[in-house]
Amino acid sequence: MKTQVGIIGAGPAGLLVARILQLNGIEAVVLERRTRQYVLDRVRAGVLESGTVETLRTYGMGARLDREGIPMRSMQLCWDRQKADVSLDDGTGRHLTTYGQQKIVEDLITQRERDGLPIIFEAAVDRLEDIEGETPRIHYTHEGEQKVIECQFIAGCDGYHGVSRRHIPGSDEHVFLTEYPFAWLGILAQAAPLAARRGFAHSTRGLAVASARSATVGRLYLQVEPDADPNAMSDQEIWDELDLRLDDGTDARLNRGPIIERSVARLRGYVCEKMRHGRLAIAGDAAHIVPPSGGKGLNLAVGDARIMAEAIRRLLKSNDTGLLDTYSEMCLRRIWPTVHWACSMCEAFHIFPGQTSFDTRMQYQMLNHWGNTEIGQQRLRKAQLGLPYEI
Numbered sequence: 001m002k003t004q005v006g007i008i009g010a011g012p013a014g015l016l017v018a019r020i021l022q023l024n025g026i027e028a029v030v031l032e033r034r035t036r037q038y039v040l041d042r043v044r045a046g047v048l049e050s051g052t053v054e055t056l057r058t059y060g061m062g063a064r065l066d067r068e069g070i071p072m073r074s075m076q077l078c079w080d081r082q083k084a085d086v087s088l089d090d091g092t093g094r095h096l097t098t099y100g101q102q103k104i105v106e107d108l109i110t111q112r113e114r115d116g117l118p119i120i121f122e123a124a125v126d127r128l129e130d131i132e133g134e135t136p137r138i139h140y141t142h143e144g145e146q147k148v149i150e151c152q153f154i155a156g157c158d159g160y161h162g163v164s165r166r167h168i169p170g171s172d173e174h175v176f177l178t179e180y181p182f183a184w185l186g187i188l189a190q191a192a193p194l195a196a197r198r199g200f201a202h203s204t205r206g207l208a209v210a211s212a213r214s215a216t217v218g219r220l221y222l223q224v225e226p227d228a229d230p231n232a233m234s235d236q237e238i239w240d241e242l243d244l245r246l247d248d249g250t251d252a253r254l255n256r257g258p259i260i261e262r263s264v265a266r267l268r269g270y271v272c273e274k275m276r277h278g279r280l281a282i283a284g285d286a287a288h289i290v291p292p293s294g295g296k297g298l299n300l301a302v303g304d305a306r307i308m309a310e311a312i313r314r315l316l317k318s319n320d321t322g323l324l325d326t327y328s329e330m331c332l333r334r335i336w337p338t339v340h341w342a343c344s345m346c347e348a349f350h351i352f353p354g355q356t357s358f359d360t361r362m363q364y365q366m367l368n369h370w371g372n373t374e375i376g377q378q379r380l381r382k383a384q385l386g387l388p389y390e391i
C-alpha cells in the first residue's frame with residue numbers, strides 16, 4: 001500500500017495529526033494495534049486546556065465538546081484538613097474544560113470513518129525501514145499477515161510502549177527519566193460529583209483526587225503502591241479511603257455509586273529530547289510522559305500534533321524542511337516547563353517512602369503558597385491554563 005503519511009497509533013496525537021493533514025489535502029493511513037472497541041473504551045485523561053479546546057474546534061471537532069464539556073473555572077487544593085479554592089480566571093476568559101479523552105478519540109474516529117478515510121485496527125507495527133530516504137516504509141502485522149506501507153513521512157504517535165522512538169538513532173542518549181515510587185488507582189464511578197469535594201488532596205494516608213467526567217459520572221484517584229492490584233480494595237473500601245483523604249474539616253462526604261472502571265497507572269516523568277530523525281517524527285506519549293498530577297499528558301500531545309502536522313504540510317506541499325528541522329526544539333519549549341509543573345504537583349501531594357514529618361511540613365508550605373498567596377496562585381493559574389502555542 002502507498003500513502004503520503006503513515007501514522008502509527010490511533011490515540012489523540014495520531015488521530016489529530018490525521019485530521020489536520022486531511023484538512024490540508026494530505027493523504028494518510030492510521031495504523032492501530034488495538035481493536036476499535038478497545039480504543040473507544042480506554043479511559044484516560046479528561047481535563048482540557050483552552051488551547052486544546054480551540055484546536056479541536058478549529059479542526060471541526062468542537063460540536064459535542066461544546067455541548068458536553070464542563071467548564072472548570074477554579075481548582076481546589078486540600079491539605080491538613082483545610083482547603084483553598086483557587087480561581088483560574090486570569091482576565092483572558094480562558095478556563096479548563098472537563099471532557100473525557102475517550103470522547104475526543106471517538107469524535108475523531110467517527111469523523112474519519114464518516115469521511116471514508118482509513119484507520120486500520122489490529123495492525124501492529126513491527127519495524128520501520130529507510131527513514132533517512134524519501135520513501136520510508138512501515139512493516140506491520142494485520143490479520144496474521146505481514147504487510148508494508150510505503151509513504152513519504154512517518155508520524156510516530158504510538159505512545160510510551162510504541163516502536164517509533166527506538167527507530168530514532170541514539171534516542172536513548174537523549175532520554176531523561178524519573179520513576180516515582182507510587183501509582184494511581186483511578187476509578188470511574190456512577191456517582192454525581194460534588195462541587196464541595198473535588199480537586200487535589202494531600203493526606204498523610206496519600207494523595208486523593210476527585211474530578212468530574214459529567215454531571216453523573218465521577219473520576220477519582222488514590223495514591224497506591226506501584227504494583228497495586230486494581231481489584232484489591234472493595235468499592236466500599238475505596239469510597240471510605242477517598243472520604244478520609246479528601247477530609248477538609250467540613251462535614252461534606254462524596255456521593256457514592258457503582259464503580260464502573262478501575263485501573264492502576266505508575267507515575268513517571270520521561271522526556272526523549274530527540275523527536276525527529278529523517279522522515280520520522282514522534283509526538284505525544286511516544287516522546288514524553290508526565291505524571292498525571294498536572295492533567296497535562298493529553299494537552300501536550302495535542303500541542304505536538306499541531307506542530308508535527310504543520311511541519312509535514314510544509315515538507316510535502318512546499319519541500320520546506322525548516323519547521324521539521326526545529327521540530328524537537330519547538331516542542332521541547334512547551335514540554336519541559338509542563339513536565340516541571342506536573343512533577344512539582346506530584347512532589348507536593350504524594351507521600352514518599354520514608355517521608356518525615358519535616359518533609360510533610362515542607363509540602364504544606366508549598367500548598368499554602370499555591371493556595372493562599374497571590375504569587376503562588378498566579379503560578380498555579382498560569383501552569384494549569386497551559387502555555388501558548390508558537391504555531
Ligand code: FAD
Pocket residue numbers: 008009010011012013014031032033034039043044045046047101123124125126157158159160161162163186263264265283284285286292294295296297298299301
Ligand atoms: P496514546 O493515547 O497512548 O496512543 C498511542 C496509540 O498507539 C495507542 O492507541 C496504542 O495502542 C497505539 N500503538 C502502540 N504501539 C503500536 C504499534 N506498535 N503499532 C500500532 N499502534 C500502536 N493525562 C492527563 O492529562 N490527565 C489524566 O488524567 C491522565 N490520566 C491517564 C490515565 C492513564 C491510565 C494513562 C495510561 C494515561 C493518562 N494520561 C492522562 C495521559 C494521557 O492519556 C496521554 O498523555 C495521552 O493518551 C497521549 O496521547 P498519545 O496519542 O500520545 O498516546
